[in-house]
Amino acid sequence: DAGITQSPRHKVTETGTPVTLRCHQTENHRYMYWYRQDPGHGLRLIHYSYGVKDTDKGEVSDGYSVSRSKTEDFLLTLESATSSQTSVYFCATSGGDSYEQYFGPGTRLTVT
């Protein structure tokens, strides 16, 4: 198993507040991803990174920003949280030598 941790694992926040979720990996994987999982929608890509400081948007990037200053860390920021961003967020990594992705345990975010 790739060493992928996410913090926090659970968070409740109020509408309008900024929130940052952290993904940390110990596998030196080049590619990192943020997904959200919602009933009826499966896993949807928010942003991904193909190297340090190299990021690109996914299919549901509005309201989210990311940063990757080190290989091992990928941060997801909700600048001003909304109730529609209540979801379970998963980080994933890929080494690029195969198509397989490794997922973290998830962060359950509730925006009230």
Add this chain to the structure above:
Amino acid sequence: DQQVKQNSPSLSVQEGRISILNCDYTNSMFDYFLWYKKYPAEGPTFLISISSIKDKNEDGRFTVFLNKSAKHLSLHIVPSQPGDSAVYFCAASDPGTYKYIFGTGTRLKVLA
């Protein structure tokens, strides 16, 4: 527009019988397909994959079939076991990128 579709939200199968999970896609340029398994409160884990140049890949009890002309793939689990009860996601690799598009998932319940 959903490029990867899993039209069956749920499936129940008796222990020992075959489970068949289906996935359809719209983009004929997808070049690699993966299946992931997800237990509650955990991140998805990789199960099996298939390249678009193949029509079958087998790994133990799990076999994935790809029908490119129909833009359809299926995951067969034989024999099904209660521990296979989980949500299964199919995913397709967006060609030329390391981005993946996931289906909405099928919840499999294997009855003892």
